Amino acid sequence: MEPREPEHLRDLVRKLCALSSESEWVEFKVGNTDPEGIGKRISALANGAALQNEPTAYMVWRIEDETHDVVGTSFHYETTRQGNQQLESWLRSTVSTNVDFRFHGLTIDDLRVVILEIGSATQHPVSFRNIEYVRVGQSTEPLTKHPRIAASLWQILNQTRFEDGIAKEGLTGEQVLDALEFTAYFALLQEPLPDGQISILDSLRHDNLICKSVAGRWDITNLGAILLARHLADFPGLRHKSVRIIKYDGSERSRAERDWFCEQGYAAGFQRIMDQSMAFIPAGEEYDGARKVPQPMVPEHAVKELVANALIHQDFLVSGARALIEIFDDRVEISNPGESLVEEERMLNARPRSRNENLADMMRQFRICEQRGSGIDEVMRQVESAKLPAPDIQVSNESTVAILFGRKTLTMLDKEARVRTCRWHACLRYAKAQPTNNRSIRERFDIPENRPAQATRLLNEAVAEGKLVIADPSVGNKSRAYLPSWVVSAEYS
Numbered sequence: 001m002e003p004r005e006p007e008h009l010r011d012l013v014r015k016l017c018a019l020s021s022e023s024e025w026v027e028f029k030v031g032n033t034d035p036e037g038i039g040k041r042i043s044a045l046a047n048g049a050a051l052q053n054e055p056t057a058y059m060v061w062r063i064e065d066e067t068h069d070v071v072g073t074s075f076h077y078e079t080t081r082q083g084n085q086q087l088e089s090w091l092r093s094t095v096s097t098n099v100d101f102r103f104h105g106l107t108i109d110d111l112r113v114v115i116l117e118i119g120s121a122t123q124h125p126v127s128f129r130n131i132e133y134v135r136v137g138q139s140t141e142p143l144t145k146h147p148r149i150a151a152s153l154w155q156i157l158n159q160t161r162f163e164d165g166i167a168k169e170g171l172t173g174e175q176v177l178d179a180l181e182f183t184a185y186f187a188l189l190q191e192p193l194p195d196g197q198i199s200i201l202d203s204l205r206h207d208n209l210i211c212k213s214v215a216g217r218w219d220i221t222n223l224g225a226i227l228l229a230r231h232l233a234d235f236p237g238l239r240h241k242s243v244r245i246i247k248y249d250g251s252e253r254s255r256a257e258r259d260w261f262c263e264q265g266y267a268a269g270f271q272r273i274m275d276q277s278m279a280f281i282p283a284g285e286e287y288d289g290a291r292k293v294p295q296p297m298v299p300e301h302a303v304k305e306l307v308a309n310a311l312i313h314q315d316f317l318v319s320g321a322r323a324l325i326e327i328f329d330d331r332v333e334i335s336n337p338g339e340s341l342v343e344e345e346r347m348l349n350a351r352p353r354s355r356n357e358n359l360a361d362m363m364r365q366f367r368i369c370e371q372r373g374s375g376i377d378e379v380m381r382q383v384e385s386a387k388l389p390a391p392d393i394q395v396s397n398e399s400t401v402a403i404l405f406g407r408k409t410l411t412m413l414d415k416e417a418r419v420r421t422c423r424w425h426a427c428l429r430y431a432k433a434q435p436t437n438n439r440s441i442r443e444r445f446d447i448p449e450n451r452p453a454q455a456t457r458l459l460n461e462a463v464a465e466g467k468l469v470i471a472d473p474s475v476g477n478k479s480r481a482y483l484p485s486w487v488v489s490a491e492y493s
Contacts, residue, residue: 121153180220302379
């Protein structure tokens with residue numbers, strides 16, 4: 001959490017004092033500066049904020065519990081120590097890492113006030129010394145004593161979306177517009193720029209890019225920042241989520257020729273990401289009539305769809321990882337943190353799933369990617385039309401990697417690439433209700449018509465690897481139709 005302007009903090013105290021009573025996410029303290037008690041309350045208030053769908057919880061010293069009058073405090077968190085550690089440092093070592101918090105000191109009517117600002121719990125309940133707490137009435141108690149509350153909290157945390165989190169808090173309208181590329185927002189929606197700051201802010205709020213804070217100011221959501229930030233580095237929780245593009249010398253990672261970061265939000269900077277990617281991707285020349293035109297190693301539209309997919313479907317909760325575009329002399333690798341929610345074999349024509357639904361919806365509204373669930377389908381169509389080897393999509397627990405390959409003749413393809421290309425070809429044909437057969441494989445691999453046996457060997461290879469099945473084994477080789485193996489598996493599941 002960042003330092004706050006004094007006026008913002010005063011507004012915040014006034015808003016909190018105007019509440020009718022303390023709650024699961026607000027506690028007023030007259031005394032009680034015991035570090036152990038503060039640690040327990042950080043846990044309880046963070047969990048309470050999650051239960052109440054509040055982005056932030058607060059402890060305030062020194063406010064009378066009943067009257068909410070400011071009476072001032074002698075508590076100085078800056079000099080308070082626990083053992084040989086400064087208070088805040090000690091708290092960070094004993095409170096679980098899925099919460100952020102910060103102390104603020106200010107004066108109101110010449111009286112000292114201290115605010116402890118606590119982020120809402122994310123992923124799992126916040127604990128202190130490995131014990132999770134919750135506020136029940138006026139008491140702070142272990143969460144294990146209240147199984148119904150624990151069940152409700154876990155249900156809420158399992159449904160919490162990254163996009164709804166707060167990237168920056170307590171801003172004026174002018175500060176919001178300074179932080180976000182709001183003109184790009186309207187340009188991408190193909191809408192005219194509204195007149196006046198109020199109308200612009202209302203439009204951003206309508207799409208959950210910003211929201212009103214407790215203090216009556218504006219908060220920028222993670223969704224707003226990741227899409228429209230002028231500089232992602234200005235948002236501490238997102239500074240490591242900027243897109244990186246690396247161009248290597250040759251086909252290995254031994255030497256990087258160029259290294260580029262897009263510091264803008266994904267929507268505001270998407271065209272720059274694409275321009276830089278295509279500038280780095282090797283290109284040959286082909287004749288268009290009487291003149292030569294540059295021809296990139298892989299189709300630009302396929303790159304665009306895979307980059308958009310990587311940005312949309314990444315797991316933002318994986319720390320220290322970002323969307324990455326790596327360009328080699330013979331291929332392009334596009335990766336994102338997080339395991340795909342769709343099985344690799346079922347990605348084409350699959351029912352769409354995303355862990356970032358609002359981000360996906362906004363990227364589609366901005367016309368940056370295809371309609372829901374059709375991105376991989378378009379990538380495969382582009383690659384098939386260009387007669388390139390099928391992409392390799394590798395899914396692990398930590399990341400998803402899509403690899404686009406440059407042109408290779410059939411003799412240059414290894415067995416894995418041959419089988420993969422046959423499989424994706426069959427998936428495309430199945431999606432269009434067209435048969436995969438000897439003729440379609442000959443066309444896909446540019447095999448001469450007088451060499452059907454070569455196509456049959458490719459099909460038999462894919463069958464042997466369990467990627468294709470013969471629709472009717474009684475039919476001869478030249479007339480046989482083949483199906484992706486998952487089709488038969490789905491029928492019997």
